[in-house]
Amino acid sequence: MTDTALLEVRDLSLSVKTDAGVARILDHIDFSIRRGEIVGLVGESGCGKSTVVRVLLGLLPKGAQIDSGRILFKGVDLLTLRPKDVARRIRGRSIGFIPQDPYQSFNPTFTVGKQMLEVLRWSGLPDEAPDTRWTRAVQARHRAKLIEMLEAVNIADPAGALERYPHQFSGGQRQRILIATVLACQPDLLLADEPTTALDVTTQMQILHLLRDLALDFGVAVMMVTHDFGVVAQLCDRVSVMYAGQTVETGTAHAVIHQPAHPYTERLIACHPDLSETIVGIPGQVSSPINPPMGCRFHPRCLIATDACADQRPVLRTLEGAHRVACLMREAAS
Ligand SMILES: Nc1ncnc2c1ncn2[C@@H]1O[C@H](COP(=O)(O)OP(=O)(O)O)[C@@H](O)[C@H]1O
Ligand SMILES: [Mg+2]
Numbered sequence: 001m002t003d004t005a006l007l008e009v010r011d012l013s014l015s016v017k018t019d020a021g022v023a024r025i026l027d028h029i030d031f032s033i034r035r036g037e038i039v040g041l042v043g044e045s046g047c048g049k050s051t052v053v054r055v056l057l058g059l060l061p062k063g064a065q066i067d068s069g070r071i072l073f074k075g076v077d078l079l080t081l082r083p084k085d086v087a088r089r090i091r092g093r094s095i096g097f098i099p100q101d102p103y104q105s106f107n108p109t110f111t112v113g114k115q116m117l118e119v120l121r122w123s124g125l126p127d128e129a130p131d132t133r134w135t136r137a138v139q140a141r142h143r144a145k146l147i148e149m150l151e152a153v154n155i156a157d158p159a160g161a162l163e164r165y166p167h168q169f170s171g172g173q174r175q176r177i178l179i180a181t182v183l184a185c186q187p188d189l190l191l192a193d194e195p196t197t198a199l200d201v202t203t204q205m206q207i208l209h210l211l212r213d214l215a216l217d218f219g220v221a222v223m224m225v226t227h228d229f230g231v232v233a234q235l236c237d238r239v240s241v242m243y244a245g246q247t248v249e250t251g252t253a254h255a256v257i258h259q260p261a262h263p264y265t266e267r268l269i270a271c272h273p274d275l276s277e278t279i280v281g282i283p284g285q286v287s288s289p290i291n292p293p294m295g296c297r298f299h300p301r302c303l304i305a306t307d308a309c310a311d312q313r314p315v316l317r318t319l320e321g322a323h324r325v326a327c328l329m330r331e332a333a334s
Contacts, residue, residue, distance in 0.1 A: 005032040005072070006188055006221050007056075012069030014051065015289075016061050023289040025051050025061075027297070029069070030247045030316055031240035033189065038215055038222045040232040040253065042268070043242035046286040049225045052242075053193050056223075057097055058086030074188065092123045096187035096220075101198045102174035106166035113162025116146050116181045123185040142184075149180035152217075153210060172203035179211065183218060190215065193225045208235055229272045233257055238322070241265050244287050244297035247316060251323035261325035263305075264298045296328065304329050 014026040025048050033039045041049050054061065056071065058078065071078040073095070078086060091097070099105055106115060120142045121134055132138060143162070150158035153176040166174060175195060182190060192211065196204035212235050215222045224236060232239050232253050239256050241249040241264065249262040257275065260266045267282045269275050284301040287293055293300050299309040306329065314326040 004034065006035045006037075006074065007033040007223075008070070008072040009052070009056075010070045010072070012052075012055070012071065013067035014055065014060075015065055015067055017063040017065075018290065021290045024067070024292065025064075025245050025289045026055075027245040027292075028247065028313075028315075029242070029245070031250050033221050033223055033238075035188070036215070036219050036221055037237045038212060038224060038235055040236035040239040041223055041225045041242065042227065042229065042232055042239055044227055044268070044282075044286050046244075047242045048245040048289075049227075049242060050193055051245075053097070053191050053223075053225060056095060056191060057091050058083050059091075092119070092187075093126075093185060094188045096182035096185060096190045098175075098178055098182055098190065098192040098195045100194045102171050102178055103198060105178055106174065108166055111163055111165055112169070112177055113143070113146070116162070116177070116184070117142055119181050120146065120184055125184075126186045145184050146180065149184045150177070152183070152214060153177070153180045155180070170203075171199050172207060175199065175203075175207050176210065179207075179214065183214060183220065186218070187220060190220050190222045191225070192222060194227070195224075205234075211235075229257065229269050230274050233275060241268070244292060245289055246297055246313075247326065248298065249323075249325045250316070251319075251321075255321075255323045259323075261319055261323065261330050262298075262327050263302045263329070296326075 009029055009031050012026055012029040015022050015024045029052060041052060043049055066079055124130065124132055125145065146162065147158040150161055155161050155173060155176055169177065196207050199207065208231060211222065224231065226232065236253040238251065239253045240247055241262065243264045249256060249265045256265060257269060260269055270280050271282065273279055282301060287297055295310045295312050296314050299305040302309065308328055312328060314328045316324040316326045317331060318324050
């Protein structure tokens with residue numbers, strides 16, 4: 001693993017015009033991912049995690065506008081590329097995506113193999129020229145690659161699996177097949193948006209461990225989107241915590257879990273039965289991105305907020321090493 005960042009998201013702000021007013025959905029988001037690393041993007045539902053994923057895939061919501069920031073991927077700012085070029089050169093090739101719900105990811109009327117081949121035909125293998133023709137030889141090569149990948153994700157009888165239809169597989173198997181398809185394209189970065197929430201608990205753990213093992217084997221970096229600090233503890237090297245569209249804390253998973261600095265991170269970890277002895281929820285809910293609270297967006301739910309927190313937006317400051325927090329109260333204390 002090298003130390004250079006594969007992805008650097010700096011000061012990213014995004015707003016969307018809605019009928020009810022302008023929604024500032026991302027407000028100074030800031031994190032990075034190094035090659036081969038698994039980074040958790042964590043926050044409650046409504047914090048803007050999926051919007052970050054969409055922006056990275058070049059899929060801005062309708063009416064959206066970037067207000068500030070840069071997204072450096074392998075040194076190129078994705079925000080300076082035309083959406084067309086992101087679609088053609090990046091999405092599905094060097095950045096792969098695993099969605100939340102494997103039940104909605106397949107067309108029921110075609111075999112799994114036909115759909116997987118279609119993805120690979122479109123993305124091509126990294127050693128193929130962009131204008132490679134879809135000859136029988138290329139097709140056979142892609143098929144062999146898919147069989148190899150289905151084996152890697154523990155699908156029994158891979159050649160037979162290609163001939164079957166989506167409904168013949170369980171949700172967990174479908175998610176494995178999706179992972180195989182995405183990894184066959186050999187991306188540098190995999191975005192997984194809560195990839196196991198639609199599955200039952202035992203399957204969830206199997207899929208997460210499979211993802212971690214494959215990421216290591218294939219040297220793929222993973223951005224794991226989750227609301228669950230248990231997933232971070234099991235899987236992630238580093239973590240970035242989001243609250244209501246703002247990055248509130250980043251650091252190694254170990255430091256953030258054992259010495260959380262932001263009151264929101266503390267409360268989120270305290271919600272988790274494996275990580276906390278006394279489980280307490282967080283009263284209230286994530287504020288709307290339309291007319292959000294001034295200053296720190298968490299202040300209305302924060303137990304240690306003062307008047308200053310409602311006035312001034314805290315910026316990320318380094319605590320120690322890579323551990324950074326955006327909280328006026330923590331700044332005052334240190
Ligand atoms: N296209 C859109 N137009 C208006 N609001 C949106 C749009 N997409 C997302 N939002 C709002 O942005 C916030 C963040 O949404 P999302 O990124 O889906 O969060 P998460 O994935 O963390 O649950 C939510 O309040 C959501 O309602
Ligand atoms: Mg989401």
